[in-house]
Amino acid sequence: MISVKEARAIIKEQVSAGNFLQEDRRILDALGYYLATAPLATTDVPGFDQSAMDGYAIRMAERGVALKVTQENYAGVLSPGELSPGEAVRIFTGAPIPYGADTVVVQEKVVRVEDYIRAEDPGLTRGRNIRVKGESIKKGQLLLAKGTRLTAAKIGLLASAGVDLVRVYKKPRVSLIVTGSELQIPGRPLVGSQLYDANSYQLMAALKTDGVDFVFLKRVKDDREAILEALKQALIDADLIILTGGVSVGEYDYVVQVLEQLGVERCFYKICQKPGKPLLFGKTASKFLFGLPGNPAAAFGCYQLYVRQAIRGLCGASDIFEQPPLAHLQEAFEKPAGNTYFLKGYFNNDWVEILKEQQSYKLSSLARANCLIELPSEASVIKKGELVGIHFLSQEYV
Ligand SMILES: Nc1nc2c(c(=O)[nH]1)N[C@H]1C(S)=C(S)[C@@H](COP(=O)(O)OP(=O)(O)OC[C@H]3O[C@@H](n4cnc5c(N)ncnc54)[C@H](O)[C@@H]3O)O[C@H]1N2
Numbered sequence: 001m002i003s004v005k006e007a008r009a010i011i012k013e014q015v016s017a018g019n020f021l022q023e024d025r026r027i028l029d030a031l032g033y034y035l036a037t038a039p040l041a042t043t044d045v046p047g048f049d050q051s052a053m054d055g056y057a058i059r060m061a062e063r064g065v066a067l068k069v070t071q072e073n074y075a076g077v078l079s080p081g082e083l084s085p086g087e088a089v090r091i092f093t094g095a096p097i098p099y100g101a102d103t104v105v106v107q108e109k110v111v112r113v114e115d116y117i118r119a120e121d122p123g124l125t126r127g128r129n130i131r132v133k134g135e136s137i138k139k140g141q142l143l144l145a146k147g148t149r150l151t152a153a154k155i156g157l158l159a160s161a162g163v164d165l166v167r168v169y170k171k172p173r174v175s176l177i178v179t180g181s182e183l184q185i186p187g188r189p190l191v192g193s194q195l196y197d198a199n200s201y202q203l204m205a206a207l208k209t210d211g212v213d214f215v216f217l218k219r220v221k222d223d224r225e226a227i228l229e230a231l232k233q234a235l236i237d238a239d240l241i242i243l244t245g246g247v248s249v250g251e252y253d254y255v256v257q258v259l260e261q262l263g264v265e266r267c268f269y270k271i272c273q274k275p276g277k278p279l280l281f282g283k284t285a286s287k288f289l290f291g292l293p294g295n296p297a298a299a300f301g302c303y304q305l306y307v308r309q310a311i312r313g314l315c316g317a318s319d320i321f322e323q324p325p326l327a328h329l330q331e332a333f334e335k336p337a338g339n340t341y342f343l344k345g346y347f348n349n350d351w352v353e354i355l356k357e358q359q360s361y362k363l364s365s366l367a368r369a370n371c372l373i374e375l376p377s378e379a380s381v382i383k384k385g386e387l388v389g390i391h392f393l394s395q396e397y398v
Pocket residue numbers: 178179180182183195196197198199200244245246247248249250253275276277278292293294295296298360361
C-alpha cells in the first residue's frame with residue numbers, strides 16, 4: 001500500500017510523460033482546451049485611433065471656441081476624414097478620430113447651437129477620450145501563454161485580436177466500464193437484491209462537467225469474460241479507461257486479474273486512505289486506466305481526487321495536484337494515524353463543516369457536500385479551527 005502523496009506523484013509522473021496529441025480548433029470549439037502553442041495578435045487593438053465616447057472630435061487648442069460641425073464619424077465608417085481649423089467632427093464611440101483632431105469632448109460637456117458647438121469642459125486635456133492605436137494589444141504580441149486553459153474571457157481576447165484558429169492539446173477519449181451483477185438502471189423495477197446504478201450516472205455527469213466530450217459507457221456483470229471483452233474494446237476506443245466496482249478482494253472481483261491478463265501494467269493498487277483504499281492505477285504503452293472502488297461515494301471521491309487531475313494532465317494542464325486551498329475545520333475530529341481521510345464537507349466563508357453520514361455507500365451527504373476535506377495521514381487529533389486542505393467537487397456555475 002502506498003501513501004496519498006506517493007499515489008499523486010506516480011500519476012503526475014506517468015501522465016506528464018503521456019503523448020500529447022495536438023489539433024487546430026476554431027476558438028469557439030476550443031473552450032476548456034489547453035493551448036499547445038501561444039497565439040499571436042493578428043492586428044493592433046485598437047486598430048486605429050478611435051473615440052472612447054459619444055461627443056465631438058476637436059483640437060484641444062480650440063477648446064472654448066465656436067466650432068462648425070462639418071462631418072459625422074460613426075463606428076465602422078470607411079474613412080476617418082479630416083478636421084480643419086475652426087471645425088468639429090460629430091463622433092461616436094468606436095469611430096475613427098479624424099486627421100487633425102487630438103481630443104474628444106463628450107456631448108454632455110458641449111453647447112450646441114445649430115451647426116456650431118462650443119466645448120465647455122474645464123477639465124478637458126489633450127488626448128482625452130481617445131483610445132490610441134495598439135494601446136491595448138500590439139500586432140504580433142503574444143496573447144496567451146502555451147498551457148493556458150481557454151475560458152470564455154480568453155476566447156473573447158483571441159477574437160478581439162483576430163485569432164480564429166488555435167493549436168490545442170487533444171482531450172482524452174474516456175471509456176467508463178461499470179461492473180456489477182447487482183446493478184439496475186433507474187426507471188426499471190428492482191428484482192431480488194438489485195440496486196440502482198449510481199456510479200455510471202454520477203461519473204458521466206462529472207466527466208461532462210469537467211469538459212470531457214467523448215465518453216463510451218459500458219455496463220457489465222461481474223463476469224470475467226464480459227469484463228475482459230469490455231476492457232479489450234475500451235483499450236481500442238479510449239485513451240483513459242475508468243472502471244468501477246470489482247477492484248476489491250471478493251470472489252467476484254475480477255478486475256485486477258483481468259488487467260493482468262491484458263498486460264496492463266499496474267502502477268499502484270491500494271492507497272492508505274479512507275475511503276477509496278482499493279484504488280488501482282495502471283497503464284499500457286499509450287493508455288491509462290483507473291479501477292475505482294464500487295461504493296459510490298468512494299468511486300466519486302477517487303474520481304475527484306485522482307482521475308480528474310489525470311484528465312487535466314492529459315488535457316495539457318501542468319498544474320495538477322497543486323496544494324489544495326485551506327479552510328478552518330468547524331469541529332474537532334479524531335482518527336487513527338496512518339490513513340489519509342477524505343471527508344464529505346461543506347465549505348462556507350473560510351470554514352468547512354464535516355457532514356454527517358461519511359460512509360461510502362451514502363450519497364445524500366455527498367449530494368450536500370461541495371468539497372472533500374483532506375485530513376493528513378499522520379494526524380490523529382485535528383482541533384476545531386485548525387487549517388485543513390479542501391478539494392472542491394466538480395461544479396458548474398450559472
Ligand atoms: N475483505 C475486504 N472486503 C472489502 C474491502 C477490503 O479491504 N477487504 N474493502 C472494502 C472497500 S473499502 C470497498 S470501497 C469495497 C470495494 O469493492 P469493489 O470495488 O470490489 O466494489 P463492489 O464489491 O463491486 O461493490 C462495493 C459496493 O458498492 C456497490 N456498487 C458497486 N457498483 C455500484 C454502482 N454502479 N452504483 C451503486 N452502487 C454500486 C455494490 O453493490 C457494493 O455494495 O470493498 C470493500 N470490501
